[in-house]
Amino acid sequence: MEILAFGVQSDEKPLIEKAFAGQHDVRCLDVFLNKDTAPIAAGYEIISTSVNADLGAGVLQTLAAGGTQMIAQRSTGFNNIDLDVAERLARVSYYSPYSVAEFAWTLAMAVNRRIIRAASRTRDFDFRLDGLLGRDMRGRTAGVIGTGKIGEAFTRIAHGFGMELLGWDVAENPACTALGMTYVEKERLLAESDLISLHVPLLPATRHIIGADALARMKDDAILVNSSRGGLIDTTALVTELRAGRFLGVGLDVYEAEAGLFFLDKSLEGVDDDTLARLVTFPNVIVTSHQAYYTEDAVGQIIDATVRNVADYLAGRRSDNVLVPALPAR
Template sequence: MKVAVFSAKPHDRRFLDAANAAAGGRHELIYFDAHLTADTALLADGAGAVCAFVNDHVDRAALSALGSRGISLVALRSAGFNNVDFRAADELGIAIARVPAYSPEAVAEHTAALILSLNRKIHRAYARVREGNFTLDGLLGFTISGRTVGIVGAGRIGIAFARIMLGFGCEVIAYDPFPSPELEALGGRYVSLEELLKNSDIVSLHCPLTAGTRHLIDADALGKMKLGAMLINTSRGGVVDTRALIAALKSSRIGQVGLDVYEEEEGLFFEDMSGRAIGDDVFARLLTFPNVLITGHQGFFTAEALTAIAETTIANLTAFEDQGRPLHSVVFTY
């Protein structure tokens, strides 16, 4: 099957080509740097499926443009699917596939890295030492062992992160509308969201972006957090109200913030902006805070995770071609 792969970076080509070759090279993968939109859908002419990423537009306009070209499958190379208009896909008869789990440990470990870097000011110390400055002023951290870590969303990634923090000697509490006994078996416990915000020294977000979780961490939630607490988001940018977060940083209610995602990251993340001015004033304001550490949606970026993503994506394409249904289809919910 011919597949149009959008938002393709060099690593996408490398890992998808390897997975396709290992599966017998059944699919003809055509790569495009462009994001998928209604306007760029024409690039998929002649293909039977498209492969999309987190910042591609799988909305009604794009799906209609794809459907008119005979596209019957959109294979997401991601776990999240908040960028998909399911009603439109259902009406147009376009199947949606995803990668439900690739490497929970990859994101969990990146979350821990953000916490450690923020707390011990590793990023600032690195720059300082490179300039020959070996003073310790401004680098004071706190001992993580014995602290309370609150996990919002105790799915695969949340559970993997809980294991790490329990290993550090932390008390782990979690909020999830669908609690799993696995967390309690590890030594964590479930509490209400309000109790989690009130008692956590570190709050880490690991929930999907849905209508119910959009701006879950808003001004009200931030106001309930322990004064000076650390907030980490490696889930989806829209879970946090960025303007409310900036206000909480300005008032020193929030002590430290680590972000691997941003609600308006499209056009910024995964792009080289080093030679251009950043036009997003809200994001630029975030960068001015010394107690904010931002990475560009790289939590998933390990060789193991990319291998799993590519292999599952190829398996979805093959199953759809052979059986008319992808291996991991998304159930339409709207």
């Protein structure tokens, strides 16, 4: 059987081809699945998609009309999927949480120590320290919103820095509590934290969890990091606060309107997103293109899970990765 994989990065292609070798042929496309590209899948029973795929009702109906029976998404999040329309779909329920947690800390330290500005200066042989003053993390307070696997990994690193730990989640993680984390109301976490990192999924209840009110509660010199989903932050409200001179730094690996932008080269045509264009002009802001998960370890685990999802589908097995019912055994 030939499987069609959408949104495959150049680094991923040999890994995917190797993982399926001897089992199935795989056709890798660098285009992302959306309403315009969905017809390409006609005739493919199984397709694989990336995190930025559009799996709304219209796309799912086009896929079904073309004969697609199973979708294996190479990500854990599923906020891009209309689950009421999808019938047979599996995701990757788990991959290395350290990839995202470590990258979140990379963003935090980069804005704290002004790494981008410093590196840019030294390329011009400007070795002044003016404007590069950072601060120690030891003894300061880390606020972790969402303490699942990734939040726990982030917390362990914060503990290693010697930080005070505040957490907020629907349920406490005993591993975080054992590290000294105190679970508090979200309002207190926002008000007392020097560093706030987001690690919750994007759900109706968490969309814009960091909105105008939440931003107003934060310290003027706080650091905010988001390596989860862009929709957790009201970007327009964030820009308003940044224009007022607030926050030591903001590190964003995700953006709420990233679809159609992230993973693509827009350098020659530019973008017409005024909010994003303004956001990247702030010297205390770093925006990266949804790459926190992008390590050899995590991508390898994602691909291995995708191969297992396909095998489970063909065998009629249900696994923890299945979001909707599997087919009967074939």
